[in-house]
Amino acid sequence: MTRWLAAMILATILxxxxxxxxxxxxxxxxxxxxxxPTQEAEAKELMESLRCLVCQGQSIADSDxxxxxxxxxxxxxxxxxxxxxxxxxxWLVERYGRWITYDPPMDAVTWPLWLLPILLVGxxxxxxxxxxxxxxxxx
Amino acid sequence: MIAETGLAALWLAAALCGLxxxxxxxxxxxxDSGVATAIRPVAVVQGILTxxxxxxxxxxxxxxxxxxxLVAANSHSAKPWLYKFAGTWGNHExxxxxxxxxxxxSGALVAVFERRLKEKTLIATLxxxxxxxxxxxxxxxxxxxxxxxxxxxxxxxxxxxxxxQDPGLAFHPPTLYFGYVGISIAFSFAVGALITRDVGPVFAxxxxxxxxxxxxxxxxxxxxxxxxxxxxxxxxGWWFWDPVENASLMPWLxxxxxxxxxxxxxxxxxLRAWTIMLxxxxxxxxxxxTFLVRSGVLTSVHAFAVDPRRGTFILALLIIYxxxxxxxxxxxVGTVREGSRFEFMSREGALVVNNVLLSAxxxxxxxxxxxxxxxxxVTGEQxxxxxxxxxxxxxxxxxxLVAAMAVGPLLRWRRDEWRxxxxxxxxxxxxxxxxLFALVMFASPIGILPMLGLxxxxxxxxxxxxxxxxxxxxxxxxxxxxxxIAHLGIAVSMAGMAFExxxxxxxxxxxxxxxxxxxxxxxxxxxxxxPVAGPNWTAVEAGLTVQRGDGQPFTLAPQARMFSSPQTETxxxxxxxxxxxxxxxxxxxxxxSGRWQLRLWWKPFVTLxxxxxxxxxxxxxxxxxxxxxxxxxxxxxxxxx
Numbered sequence: 001m002t003r004w005l006a007a008m009i010l011a012t013i014l015x016x017x018x019x020x021x022x023x024x025x026x027x028x029x030x031x032x033x034x035x036x037p038t039q040e041a042e043a044k045e046l047m048e049s050l051r052c053l054v055c056q057g058q059s060i061a062d063s064d065x066x067x068x069x070x071x072x073x074x075x076x077x078x079x080x081x082x083x084x085x086x087x088x089x090x091w092l093v094e095r096y097g098r099w100i101t102y103d104p105p106m107d108a109v110t111w112p113l114w115l116l117p118i119l120l121v122g123x124x125x126x127x128x129x130x131x132x133x134x135x136x137x138x139x
Numbered sequence: 140m141i142a143e144t145g146l147a148a149l150w151l152a153a154a155l156c157g158l159x160x161x162x163x164x165x166x167x168x169x170x171d172s173g174v175a176t177a178i179r180p181v182a183v184v185q186g187i188l189t190x191x192x193x194x195x196x197x198x199x200x201x202x203x204x205x206x207x208x209l210v211a212a213n214s215h216s217a218k219p220w221l222y223k224f225a226g227t228w229g230n231h232e233x234x235x236x237x238x239x240x241x242x243x244x245s246g247a248l249v250a251v252f253e254r255r256l257k258e259k260t261l262i263a264t265l266x267x268x269x270x271x272x273x274x275x276x277x278x279x280x281x282x283x284x285x286x287x288x289x290x291x292x293x294x295x296x297x298x299x300x301x302x303x304q305d306p307g308l309a310f311h312p313p314t315l316y317f318g319y320v321g322i323s324i325a326f327s328f329a330v331g332a333l334i335t336r337d338v339g340p341v342f343a344x345x346x347x348x349x350x351x352x353x354x355x356x357x358x359x360x361x362x363x364x365x366x367x368x369x370x371x372x373x374x375x376g377w378w379f380w381d382p383v384e385n386a387s388l389m390p391w392l393x394x395x396x397x398x399x400x401x402x403x404x405x406x407x408x409x410l411r412a413w414t415i416m417l418x419x420x421x422x423x424x425x426x427x428x429t430f431l432v433r434s435g436v437l438t439s440v441h442a443f444a445v446d447p448r449r450g451t452f453i454l455a456l457l458i459i460y461x462x463x464x465x466x467x468x469x470x471x472v473g474t475v476r477e478g479s480r481f482e483f484m485s486r487e488g489a490l491v492v493n494n495v496l497l498s499a500x501x502x503x504x505x506x507x508x509x510x511x512x513x514x515x516x517v518t519g520e521q522x523x524x525x526x527x528x529x530x531x532x533x534x535x536x537x538x539x540l541v542a543a544m545a546v547g548p549l550l551r552w553r554r555d556e557w558r559x560x561x562x563x564x565x566x567x568x569x570x571x572x573x574x575l576f577a578l579v580m581f582a583s584p585i586g587i588l589p590m591l592g593l594x595x596x597x598x599x600x601x602x603x604x605x606x607x608x609x610x611x612x613x614x615x616x617x618x619x620x621x622x623x624i625a626h627l628g629i630a631v632s633m634a635g636m637a638f639e640x641x642x643x644x645x646x647x648x649x650x651x652x653x654x655x656x657x658x659x660x661x662x663x664x665x666x667x668x669x670p671v672a673g674p675n676w677t678a679v680e681a682g683l684t685v686q687r688g689d690g691q692p693f694t695l696a697p698q699a700r701m702f703s704s705p706q707t708e709t710x711x712x713x714x715x716x717x718x719x720x721x722x723x724x725x726x727x728x729x730x731x732s733g734r735w736q737l738r739l740w741w742k743p744f745v746t747l748x749x750x751x752x753x754x755x756x757x758x759x760x761x762x763x764x765x766x767x768x769x770x771x772x773x774x775x776x777x778x779x780x
Contacts, residue, residue, distance in 0.1 A: 031727060031736045033647050044645075049527045057381045057437075059525070062374035064710065064727070102380075102525025113510050113524065117532040120502040124495035131410070131491055132483045 029076035030069035036080075043076045046085040049102045050075070050092065059102060142207050145195030146286040149236075152188035152243060153276035155181050156269050159246075163266025167259065167334065175262055179250040182265050185272075186247025193227075193240040196285055200227045206292035209233065209285050215298040215704050217675045225309040226299045231433060231449075232285035234312065238429065239275050241320040246272065249324055255345035255770060256328075257337055264324075264331030271323055274456040282452050298704035301676070307367035311360060315387060318357025319425045322394055324349040326422035329415045330464055333471045338415060343405035346418070348767050350401060354394045355759040361387050362752030373710035373725045375740045377639070377748060380529045382437050385508045386428030389501055393421035396497035399490045407487055407552060409478040413494070419468060423461045424501075430457050436512060482554045489547030496540040500533045507532070534588050541595055541633060544626055545602035564602060571598030585641035592637030600630040617765030625758025632751025638720075638744035646739040649730065659741020660687050661715075661722050663695075668726075668735060676702045678711070681726040681735065685715065697726040721745050 034040040047061035052068040060068040060075075078088050092100050104110040159181045166175040199207050200223050203216045213230040214223060228234045246268040253261055279285070328346045332338045364387065369377040378384065397417040403410045431437055434450030481487040507529055511522040549563045574597035578590060603626035606619060646658045650665040657663075666682040678698040686692040695713035702709065715722040720743035727736030 028649075031647050031738075032649065033645070049525060051523050051525070057379065057383070058372075058374075059379075062372065062376050062379070064373070064708070097521060099521035099523050102523050103527035104522060104524055109514060109518070109520070109522065110510075113506065113528070114532075116506050117499070117503045120499045120506075121495075121536070124499050128491050128495050131480060132488065 027070075027073050029080075030073040034076055034080060039079050040076075042085050043079045046079075046088060047072055047075050050089070051100050051102055053096065053100065141195050141198055141202075141204065142286040142288060145192045145199070146284070148188045148192040148195065149276070149280065149286070152185050152192065153273070153280060155185040155188065156243070156272040156276055159185060159269035160266050160273060163262050163269060166262045167266070175258065178262055178265050182250035182268070183247045185269075186243045186250075189236075189240040189243040193236055196233060196236055197224060197227045199286075200224065200233075203296060205294070205296055206289055208287045208289040211289050211293035211296050213297065213299055215296040215675065217704075218299065218304070219674050221306065221309060222299060222304045225312075226303070228312050229299050229303045229308055232279075232283045234316075235275075235279055235283050235433065236285050237313065237316055238320055239272070239279055241316050242268070242272055242275060242323055245321050245324050246327075249327075249349070253345065255774065256331075256342065257335070260328075260331045260335045260337045260342065262331075263334040264327045267327035267330040267334075268323065271327070271460060274459065278449075278452050278456065282446075282449050295704075298675070298702075300705070301700070301702035301707045301709050302371060304675075304702070305367065305371055307363065307371065311363040311367055314356050314363055315360025318353045318355070318360055318394075319387065319390055319428070321353030321356060322350070322390055322421045322425055324353065325394070325397060325418040326464065329418035330467060333415060333467050333475075336471065336474055338404075338411045338475050340405050340408050343401050343414065344766075344770060347398075347401050347405060348763055348770070350394060350398055350418075351759055351763040351766065354391070354398055355756045355763065357387070357391045357394060358752060358756040358759065361391060362749050362756070365752075366749045370712055370714060370723075371709070373712050374738075375643075375712075375723050375742065377745070380507075380526045382508050383432055385504050386424075386431050389424040389428060389504055389508075390421055392497050392501040392504065393417060393424050396494045396501070397421050399493050399497075403487050403490050404478070407479060407481065409481060409487060410491070410494075411478045412472050412475045415472075415475065416468065417494075417498075419461075419464045420501075423457075423464070424505075426453075426457050426460060430454055431508070481552075484550065484555050484557060484560065486547065486550045486552045486555075489543055489550050492543045493540065493547065496536050496543065500536050500540070503532045503536070504529065530588065538588075538591050538595060541599055541629060544629060545595075545599040548606045548622060548626065549602065563605065567598040567602035567605065570601045571595065574598070582642075589637040589641035592633050593641070596630045596634035596637060600627060600634070603627040603630055617768065618762040619765075621758045621760070621762025621765055623758070624761060625755045628751045628754025628756075628758055630751070631747050631754055632749075635744050635747025635749075635751060639742050639748065642743045643745075644741040646737075648737050648739075649734045650737050651734055656737075656739060658739040659720070659722065659743070661741065662686050663722075663724065663737075663739055665735070665737060666694075668729070671698065673700075675704065676700045679726065679729070681724075681737070683713070683724055685722065687717070695722070695724050697724045699726050699728070716746060719743055 034043060044061065048059050050060045050071065052058050052060045052063040052065055052071070054065050054067050055063045058068070060071045075088060079085065089101055089103070093105065098104060098109070104113060106114055159178060162174045162178045162181060165171060166178060199210050200214055201220065203210060203214055203223060205211045209230060209232050213233075214226050218226065226233075228237045246265060249261075249268070250265060256264070325346060328342070328349070332342050364384070365377050368379070369375065397414065400410045400414045400417055404414045430450070430453045434453055435446065436450060507524045511524055514520060514522045545567055546560065546564055550560060571594050574594045578585070578593060603623055606623055607615060644659045646656050648654075648656055650656070652665060652667050655662055655664040662685070664684040666684055668679050668681050671678050671680045678700040680696050680698045683695040683697070684692050685695055693715070695715060697713040698711040700709045700711055710725050710727070712723055712725045714724070720741060723740040723742060725738040727738060729735045
């Protein structure tokens with residue numbers, strides 16, 4: 001409980017800048033879609049892969065928390081300004097750390113995460129091959 | 140007195156559990172038939188006693204006995220009775236008691252019904268079950284006592300998390316636990332067979348119904364949990380790749396793989412060591428999940444009171460049991476012969492492909508779930524792994540798996556010819572091609588995963604029915620029907636997932652009374668809001684008039700609820716189910732000047748996701764009945780001979 005509280009307080013402090021910005025312009029985008037369907041689709045994909053920092057394992061696209069709506073407003077506003085979704089993600093990761101993105105970027109800490117699935121499949125295939133009899137030997 | 144009775148029953152059960160282990164070891168060491176015959180009754184009485192303890196806890200919750208700490212901390216006198224009842228397991232101690240009760244019940248059921256297994260192996264199995272039980276009894280009695288008294292008694296309870304105040308709480312946790320903990324039987328069977336070196340087809344046939352039974356519950360529990368999250372959280376999502384969901388998915392993946400490998404072992408006496416390994420892994424995943432969810436390393440609606448001591452306790456149990464089982468496996472696996480070999484193009488070959496893919500998916504889910512915890516432990520940095528990772532890695536493997544599922548049942552055992560196989564799958568391939576054509580021609584462009592999902596679902600649905608083709612339907616065994624229906628269920632569920640993610644329509648608007656919005660085939664008019672009150676909440680309810688084309692208009696009333704104890708806001712979605720999808724409506728916040736946020740979704744064929752899940756479980760049930768019947772007949776025949 002204390003850890004969770006601490007995380008919440010921390011997140012509230014961290015999110016200060018987002019708060020300030022969203023209050024200034026574009027707060028209406030928290031709960032409204034962008035008129036351009038392509039832009040909205042881009043924003044939605046990004047929002048679904050950003051963690052709501054004060055929630056219990058929800059993305060900002062799936063949360064009623066104030067912080068999530070502020071971040072939705074931020075994402076949609078920046079998309080309308082023509083920013084690339086991955087740049088927005090990088091900007092957020094730089095400020096709030098890797099915790100904020102559900103799509104872990106490939107870097108020094110996360111490369112094993114992306115490599116292991118491939119190794120797993122390879123290992124599985126290698127292991128299974130030993131079970132099979134080749135047709136030649138079978139005659 | 141109720142609490143004391145419950146506690147006494149629990150202590151007695153723990154003592155009997157110890158006795159069961161001692162008897163088991165004694166019977167295995169000598170050929171003392173007296174001890175051997177006592178072990179079954181001991182297991183049964185142990186099961187009855189934990190059931191009694193659990194009944195006592197339910198009774199305390201129904202009476203809202205506030206002199207019991209657990210009740211005071213998690214219940215409230217003004218709660219509807221259903222949530223008083225289901226609230227019994229809506230907290231840490233209660234859910235752990237349910238866990239142990241099901242563990243003991245599983246052992247008791249094996250003691251009563253298992254007749255096929257060799258006597259020595261059965262004794263070893265019951266001893267293994269008792270060994271697991273002892274650890275968890277200790278956990279309950281020393282670190283999570285549900286019956287602790289509170290003196291003086293509380294004036295009022297603190298209430299139950301409102302997110303849990305839903306009929307789903309009565310159904311989802313018990314069902315899931317029956318599967319989650321029931322799979323302990325497979326673990327104990329594996330340990331038992333390793334001890335007595337009894338791994339073979341007879342053992343596999345004895346173990347199969349138990350795996351099937353827990354797998355059915357696991358399937359239902361996961362489907363129920365998914366639907367509950369879908370309608371309760373108010374954003375229309377049905378799977379979040381949340382660590383807690385993963386904790387339930389991992390045992391399911393292992394159990395599904397086990398179900399298929401045990402069939403190879405039963406039919407062809409192959410994959411012996413592998414099947415034993417899977418049985419150990421399946422319940423290890425359950426214990427790992429229990430650790431993740433109950434220790435507080437994750438924050439989630441499933442993690443209740445967080446107490447680091449408890450986490451360490453479960454972690455210790457985890458290490459002892461998984462480590463012990465793996466050590467035994469390492470010691471004995473040399474004595475387990477590999478069994479017969481087979482060709483790639485055969486039923487066994489397809490089942491091996493199934494096992495490799497399921498295990499790889501399991502590995503990915505495991506890595507994705509544990510990796511952030513590992514990184515945090517080492518560097519202190521927090522990292523998130525979510526849907527984009529799992530969809531990208533496990534998604535393609537799942538599609539491959541489903542494709543293999545279409546072909547597998549059409550193959551012969553031992554060896555088959557490519558030519559013949561091509562002939563058998565030509566019709567499903569044609570249907571898939573037609574689906575591809577239709578999607579490209581008539582639908583708006585969609586993502587690659589949903590696209591492949593829809594195409595595959597169409598072909599696989601056809602292929603899953605193919606094993607019945609040209610067969611005498613009255614003489615086809617029940618378990619074949621079971622397989623057909625379960626595989627069809629997978630195709631149905633996958634179609635639902637693909638439809639939902641490809642063709643959902645979302646409308647997020649701020650509305651004033653009289654505003655109308657179109658979503659999917661429906662036009663939704665916002666009429667008004669009104670206050671309503673329930674037994675322990677108040678709410679703002681929106682009145683929506685909905686019309687589909689020129690059809691009869693109807694009303695929907697989504698609510699934004701405020702619970703008083705504890706103070707929480709939840710949104711209650713109002714959902715209209717049509718044959719081809721669901722209209723999902725949620726009321727958000729008001730802005731104070733008469734405008735309200737409204738979230739509307741049209742989700743075509745979304746219900747197929749859970750309908751498919753039910754079909755899978757139903758297929759499992761038919762299979763279970765078919766297998767048990769067949770075993771009975773075999774036993775009768777053997778008795779005559």
